[in-house]
Amino acid sequence: MVTLIDSQSGLSEIEMLNQGMHHKIANEIAILKSIAYDILEFSQNEDLPLSSIVQDIDYIFSQITCRKTEGKLKIAEIPHNDYEKKSAILSQTAHDISDFVNKKLAVIKSEAQLAILQFQPNTPHYKDLNKFLVQLELTQAALDDLKTMNEGIVIKHHNFLVKKLFERWETNPKIQHATIYLDIRNGNQEFKGDEEKIKSAIQELVENSLKHNPDKPDLEIHITSKDVVNLPESRDYNISSEQKYLLIEFADNGKGVPDDKKDWIFQPLKTTSPRGKGNGLGLFIIRKTLAKMNAYIHESGKNGVKFEIFIPYENDTHTTVNH
Numbered sequence: 001m002v003t004l005i006d007s008q009s010g011l012s013e014i015e016m017l018n019q020g021m022h023h024k025i026a027n028e029i030a031i032l033k034s035i036a037y038d039i040l041e042f043s044q045n046e047d048l049p050l051s052s053i054v055q056d057i058d059y060i061f062s063q064i065t066c067r068k069t070e071g072k073l074k075i076a077e078i079p080h081n082d083y084e085k086k087s088a089i090l091s092q093t094a095h096d097i098s099d100f101v102n103k104k105l106a107v108i109k110s111e112a113q114l115a116i117l118q119f120q121p122n123t124p125h126y127k128d129l130n131k132f133l134v135q136l137e138l139t140q141a142a143l144d145d146l147k148t149m150n151e152g153i154v155i156k157h158h159n160f161l162v163k164k165l166f167e168r169w170e171t172n173p174k175i176q177h178a179t180i181y182l183d184i185r186n187g188n189q190e191f192k193g194d195e196e197k198i199k200s201a202i203q204e205l206v207e208n209s210l211k212h213n214p215d216k217p218d219l220e221i222h223i224t225s226k227d228v229v230n231l232p233e234s235r236d237y238n239i240s241s242e243q244k245y246l247l248i249e250f251a252d253n254g255k256g257v258p259d260d261k262k263d264w265i266f267q268p269l270k271t272t273s274p275r276g277k278g279n280g281l282g283l284f285i286i287r288k289t290l291a292k293m294n295a296y297i298h299e300s301g302k303n304g305v306k307f308e309i310f311i312p313y314e315n316d317t318h319t320t321v322n323h
Contacts, residue, residue, distance in 0.1 A: 025101055032136060033057045038128075067093060098143055159192050166182055178252075183222070205286075208283070213254035224248070228245050229244050256303065265299065295309065297309045
């Protein structure tokens with residue numbers, strides 16, 4: 001639950017981004033913890049070193065909570081209208097948490113690498129620990145990018161193949177109670193943009209789907225990627241010339257977004273999550289980030305959610321999308 005620092009003016013953009021950063025760190029660690037607990041649950045070896053790894057992950061969770069609480073106490077001592085000092089404390093707290101988590105993950109990674117040496121490659125424990133290590137590396141990469149939120153949204157452009165946006169789900173298509181199905185039709189297409197920001201946006205949608213459908217054991221998430229020219233005519237936009245877009249479609253077979261909530265799901269501090277399960281910043285941050293890329297996101301699901309993300313390819317034609 002997010003508490004407004006100033007009920008009249010609300011949270012500043014930097015403050016919102018940092019609150020979102022805490023939320024995303026916790027989600028990343030939760031996925032890692034889920035995999036570790038699954039391994040322990042089916043393990044017949046009580047001395048499996050993963051027991052200490054799970055304890056370390058629990059310690060990370062407790063420290064995230066403690067450090068966030070310390071930051072809130074410092075903020076409470078500052079005059080309510082001094083946003084500069086409040087933002088500085090939030091920024092420092094977010095940096096400290098991110099650095100702490102990454103250092104602890106480095107230790108856990110070493111422990112897991114030692115543990116996997118005890119098993120033959122064709123054994124279940126070896127395969128499970130290898131899956132854990134793969135997810136750990138993906139979590140480390142995701143946390144590294146979250147630090148950029150402390151400086152606001154800074155878009156970094158570089159060339160990469162579209163298929164790199166989805167590689168984490170090619171490796172681990174099953175996450176908690178969901179299976180992710182990929183249909184990447186333009187994987188070898190070169191795209192110039194902020195790879196990590198786009199990955200973070202897709203990951204946030206995955207986390208939202210899991211969070212909003214906890215009681216659906218057969219949750220399916222379908223992600224499609226393809227190239228299109230121009231936005232559909234039904235969209236509310238103004239476009240000055242022909243433009244090629246990377247279109248990412250995200251859909252699930254969950255309960256979807258209620259019709260009376262569709263208009264405000266991208267607004268800050270608005271959430272359809274159960275109490276205590278969301279802070280209403282994830283989709284807000286996605287939309288803010290995509291806007292910096294001159295991109296567009298739309299939700300039109302009828303049975304389950306359906307998000308469409310249009311991100312323009314860079315070319316010689318200057319195009320502005322207003323939404």
